[in-house]
Amino acid sequence: MTEYTDQELLKMFKSEDKKDFAFRIIINKYQERLYWHIRKIVIGHEDADDVLQNTFVKVWNGLYRFREDSKLYTWLYRIATNESLTFLKQKKRRYFIPFIDFENHLKDTLESEEFFDGDQIQKKLQKAILTLPEKQRLVFNMKYFEDMKYDDISEIVGTSVGALKASYHHAVKKIENYLKNNVD
Amino acid sequence: MNNQNPKKLEQISKETPFRVPEDYFEKFPDRVMERFKTKEKQPKILTILKPAFSLAALFTGVALLAYLAIQVIDKPAEQSQFNQADIARTNYDKKFSNEEEIIDALEAEGIQVKDQGKNKKADQYINYLLKEDIDYGTLINELENKNDTSKE
Numbered sequence: 001m002t003e004y005t006d007q008e009l010l011k012m013f014k015s016e017d018k019k020d021f022a023f024r025i026i027i028n029k030y031q032e033r034l035y036w037h038i039r040k041i042v043i044g045h046e047d048a049d050d051v052l053q054n055t056f057v058k059v060w061n062g063l064y065r066f067r068e069d070s071k072l073y074t075w076l077y078r079i080a081t082n083e084s085l086t087f088l089k090q091k092k093r094r095y096f097i098p099f100i101d102f103e104n105h106l107k108d109t110l111e112s113e114e115f116f117d118g119d120q121i122q123k124k125l126q127k128a129i130l131t132l133p134e135k136q137r138l139v140f141n142m143k144y145f146e147d148m149k150y151d152d153i154s155e156i157v158g159t160s161v162g163a164l165k166a167s168y169h170h171a172v173k174k175i176e177n178y179l180k181n182n183v184d
Numbered sequence: 185m186n187n188q189n190p191k192k193l194e195q196i197s198k199e200t201p202f203r204v205p206e207d208y209f210e211k212f213p214d215r216v217m218e219r220f221k222t223k224e225k226q227p228k229i230l231t232i233l234k235p236a237f238s239l240a241a242l243f244t245g246v247a248l249l250a251y252l253a254i255q256v257i258d259k260p261a262e263q264s265q266f267n268q269a270d271i272a273r274t275n276y277d278k279k280f281s282n283e284e285e286i287i288d289a290l291e292a293e294g295i296q297v298k299d300q301g302k303n304k305k306a307d308q309y310i311n312y313l314l315k316e317d318i319d320y321g322t323l324i325n326e327l328e329n330k331n332d333t334s335k336e
Contacts, residue, residue: 020217032209036202039200045204049208053219057220060220115204116203117203119201121190121197122197122199122201125201126201176193
């Protein structure tokens with residue numbers, strides 16, 4: 001299969017006869033990375049699947065407006081992040097779950113999740129991550145698991161690199177404290 | 185490397201602990217593209233209901249107009265307090281310019297209008313007294329004196 005650059009794909013997407021073709025390639029190219037990013041935020045597979053579909057619907061509707069002054073992948077991540085956070089907000093509202101209980105709700109989802117292959121230590125790490133505030137959680141996941149550059153994370157979450165570094169540092173400390181204080 | 189109670193992050197695998205159903209990523213692009221096609225084929229619910237809403241609004245408007253029209257047309261009939269006799273009398277009254285003409289007409293038809301007749305006579309007496317320049321008060325006094333004298 002031919003490898004297309006993002007610029008080539010965007011050009012194809014803007015011509016009506018190649019739009020579907022270009023979009024299918026964009027999905028194939030980015031679906032996995034976006035899925036895992038979303039999954040770490042919403043935890044459950046079914047929820048991640050819904051959010052990923054909604055993300056690509058938003059991408060389809062907005063791609064013709066995309067200005068190439070930022071990278072396509074950071075733009076896609078920004079949409080996926082916003083969709084995930086919106087989804088969580090809606091879920092809280094729908095089930096009248098207060099913030100403090102929502103952390104427990106996500107932990108329960110993690111416990112009951114069918115599509116979880118990790119061992120007890122990985123589960124413990126995921127539970128520790130769920131104790132973090134929303135933004136710290138995002139930053140930690142993108143830095144720790146995906147090893148993304150701070151500049152890219154900054155573009156995605158709209159926070160300065162300095163603030164992100166501080167946020168990541170705090171997140172690591174909190175998680176290590178959790179691991180120390182929650183011995184099985 | 186991994187022990188059961190790690191205290192440092194480095195001791196934990198960075199591999200994702202989550203997994204997806206089989207062939208999930210193979211099928212996903214088709215599912216999304218299918219969703220776009222379905223969306224293009226299926227007009228939005230509002231688009232479907234738009235003609236129905238317009239028709240409903242039209243019928244409501246027509247019904248409202250009809251109701252108002254019925255209200256306006258029915259009103260005089262409801263408010264009518266005249267019966268056939270009143271209408272007949274109104275028509276009858278139109279032929280005469282004053283009460284005297286009516287009384288004359290009634291008397292001509294053999295209907296005696298007593299009160300009016302009395303009034304007519306009284307009017308004649310008054311006219312007579314005025315014509316003869318007789319003071320009404322003096323006349324009354326004289327009549328009373330005459331009555332007193334006859335009683336004595």
